[in-house]
Amino acid sequence: xxxxxxxxxxxxxxxxxxxxxxxxxxxxxxxxxxxxxxxxxxxxxxxxxxxxxxxxxxxxxxxxxxxxxxxxxxxxxxxxxxxxxxxxxxxxxxxxxxxxxxxxxxxxxxxxxxxxxxxxxxxxxxxxxxxxxxxxxxxxxxxxxxxxxxxxx
Amino acid sequence: xxxxxxxxxxxxxxxxxxxxxxxxxxxxxxxxxxxxxxxxxxxxxxxxxxxxxxxxxxxxxxxxxxxxxxxxxxxxxxxxxxxxxxxxxxxxxxxxxxxxxxxxxxxxxxxxxxxxxxxxxxxxxxxxxxxxxxxxxxxxxxxxxxxxxxxxx
Numbered sequence: 503x504x505x506x507x508x509x510x511x512x513x514x515x516x517x518x519x520x521x522x523x524x525x526x527x528x529x530x531x532x533x534x535x536x537x538x539x540x541x542x543x544x545x546x547x548x549x550x551x552x553x554x555x556x557x558x559x560x561x562x563x564x565x566x567x568x569x570x571x572x573x574x575x576x577x578x579x580x581x582x583x584x585x586x587x588x589x590x591x592x593x594x595x596x597x598x599x600x601x602x603x604x605x606x607x608x609x610x611x612x613x614x615x616x617x618x619x620x621x622x623x624x625x626x627x628x629x630x631x632x633x634x635x636x637x638x639x640x641x642x643x644x645x646x647x648x649x650x651x652x653x654x655x
Numbered sequence: 656x657x658x659x660x661x662x663x664x665x666x667x668x669x670x671x672x673x674x675x676x677x678x679x680x681x682x683x684x685x686x687x688x689x690x691x692x693x694x695x696x697x698x699x700x701x702x703x704x705x706x707x708x709x710x711x712x713x714x715x716x717x718x719x720x721x722x723x724x725x726x727x728x729x730x731x732x733x734x735x736x737x738x739x740x741x742x743x744x745x746x747x748x749x750x751x752x753x754x755x756x757x758x759x760x761x762x763x764x765x766x767x768x769x770x771x772x773x774x775x776x777x778x779x780x781x782x783x784x785x786x787x788x789x790x791x792x793x794x795x796x797x798x799x800x801x802x803x804x805x806x807x808x
Binding site: 635651 | 744790801
């Protein structure tokens with residue numbers, strides 16, 4: 503698996519990719535099972551090796567709003583594990599059985615403590631990802647406001 | 656001004672704060688003037704020294720949706736200048752006259768090139784800020800969906 507195909511590791515040289523490969527552990531996933539749920543403590547980052555993962559957020563009681571469907575190798579999720587308060591902000595459910603790679607937050611931060619350039623690249627990639635998600639969600643919100651505006655005028 | 660009161664510089668030691676202080680330039684702002692508009696190339700980060708700044712996003716033609724009102728010293732905006740594609744994703748307008756500190760992106764990145772730990776801290780703070788903005792906007796979106804759900808059932 504080309505670990506550095508994951509957006510978080512974009513720009514890492516071969517040596518740094520090797521260090522990250524040294525701390526991943528394989529995890530099997532069965533269809534329908536939650537990998538984690540919104541609100542739980544976030545200790546691990548995940549990358550897809552095979553299979554599909556649906557990301558959702560809770561709406562009303564049992565209702566869930568879809569956020570994204572991940573199905574490409576090296577798609578990653580659970581990035582809340584990299585930032586305080588270390589609480590998953592969405593849920594991740596296995597939509598098609600397969601396998602994941604998990605990275606323990608503590609092991610990744612131990613690498614970053616020894617190599618700030620690694621931390622800089624990962625956090626820059628994470629910021630860029632969060633900024634584009636923020637733009638997308640703002641766009642969705644604007645559609646709702648436009649519809650509201652149309653229904654009033 | 657305590658530059659390190661800005662969330663982006665949280666955790667910087669006194670020496671690093673000093674390096675950042677070395678690249679800020681004062682900029683006056685007059686009420687009603689745009690500091691930058693959504694869609695423009697993003698070359699500068701700004702911190703409030705005195706006055707108020709309103710952040711908005713374009714909705715429909717001349718209509719703008721409020722995003723935030725900044726009025727505390729060291730509140731900062733224009734963080735799109737730190738991430739590709741380096742385009743401001745919102746507009747910033749002076750709501751009460753005062754003065755700002757501007758930081759040229761190229762100068763900040765020159766500091767980061769020499770000190771990856773500085774880059775790591777800034778990007779970690781930026782990620783954390785963007786993640787909380789993302790959670791807030793998702794929350795607003797959920798309110799719209801809940802209202803839609805109520806109006807249908």
